[in-house]
Amino acid sequence: MHPNLAYACLTQFCENGLGDREAVQWIQSDLTETHLSYQCFEIESNRIANLLRGLGIQRGEVVSIFLPRSPILISSFFSVLKLEAISCILFSTLGEEALYDRLENSASKVIITRKSLLHKLLPLKEKLPELKAIVVMDIDDHVDEFVLSMKKLSSTAVETFAFEPLVEEETPAFLQYTSGSTGKPKAALHVHGALPDMLQSFQEVMQLQADDQYWCTADPAWITGLVYGIIAPFASKTRQVQYAGGYNVANWLTILSKHEVNVWYTAPTALRMLMQENEDKFIQYTFPKLRRVYSVGEPLNPEVYAWGKKKFQTEIFDTWFQSETGSILVANKPGLQVKPGSMGVPRKGVEIIICDEQFKPVPTGIQGYLCVRSGWRSMFRAYYHKEQEYNDKFHGDLYFTGDLAKKDDDGYVWYISRADDVINTAGHLLGPFEVESALLEIGEIGDVAVIGVHDPLLHEKVIAFVTLKNGCLWSKGLELKCRLHVQNKVSSTAIPAEFHLVERIPKNQSGKILRRVLKAWYEGKDPGDLSTME
């Protein structure tokens, strides 16, 4: 048996007299602050657990949380865990189709959201037969029998909720959606028994001291924001700030400086955005308490590393993991020499193997497929309702990450690129299929292919190649129509940075898009063997 994640993160502290301890210093986008204790989250999550039980939510059923980062999102997450149901936190920037794919695949029974996001959900109602209710956090009254007010439901819900503190290690806890190079997004299923790995990695890599102030900038819909912004810091009683807003240079620097952040976990794209700011934006800020900066999501280029180290006067440690791995597996960490541009070394107990196409290890210094020996406890247990796709990720006991990398003589791992067509834009993995499907819905578009190419800010940017139907003309208006359609159907991260009008999309004889040819065209390189082209 194993502690329920909600028990380990909240309830145990309240039972042991630590309920008044601050769990999060919450900072709004106008920089107003609220101090939230463990007891606050315990009571709120109990209320929500009671109302979800009242709606009939059972063990193992999925509750989706479609909210921007907020205290109520955190309470909702814990409430679902207390019911031993499965939480699925969704990016609030997702568009209708991306939402539908996830809600349909997860067979979500209830969605917790807010009023301003309802317009994306209501059109999907008829297509989601499993969905019992949408619970809206900020309306006073129920709209109908389906769209319900959280305030009204919780006004009669009690502040206590009895649940078993121990669960089977393999009890499902949460889903984390990620994209593949083909097909629809897949949900990595994680279990309550993942906690020891999450905590061990947090301690081994972050090495926080007792009174350190910690800030993880990642959205909780991202594995980093959930594991290292909520689960690990809550369970380890780490002092932390959380900021409700998006990237804002003045607010971010104010938080780092005024709130005396000691350890900061962010993304290379965020550091690159800061690097592009005018020097005068930094003048009024100093960061004497900032002891370490960590990054995750995409490779940290050596020039950004050097800029950040100088600007913040501290070391920067890049780390690597995936939605599927559930915890950091490779990291630069204190006590080891940082090699700029490297992912670092495997965490204790983690075996990284660089393989060839036959899954045989390749010699040091040779590029190959980044694989991990199965057995770490935070490993995903399934792609939810996609058994074949899960099995395809393994060869014996080797997990195939989809990344290309190499190892050096000192055991450091160096990221090369994705081994497939997945686009890593600002740390978000994006399948070209999702963008192509959305663009093909536009009447004027005849055919489309999407690739990722290098970008100095986002690591990779999305490029769309389109053909038009007879009689249609490309225009600024049509480009805007395409951009808005992708934004509102998929997500803002999926918006192509560039559109290129072409006569035809290169495909092989079985109709598969030859993305390497498009990439070569774009980069002005030789496209190589074209014998299979249609």
Added chain:
Amino acid sequence: MDIKERLTNVFQQVFDDSTIELTPDLTADDVDGWDSLSHVNLLIAVEMEFGIEFKQSEIQSFANVGELMQSIESKLASR
């Protein structure tokens, strides 16, 4: 229609939300989906609606809707 009404229509179209109401102090943090990537779409739509152009340096320079409206008014006046 005045500038505010036309701009409200643009916001509602770009963010696919007919409930958006503009106020001068409205910021990206107040509108779901308004991030640095969708902001580019917003400015393209504003350019097309008002027949104006923003310089590269202006794109990320507006702190709120009020500043964006002032910029539109200024560009329209100098045409």
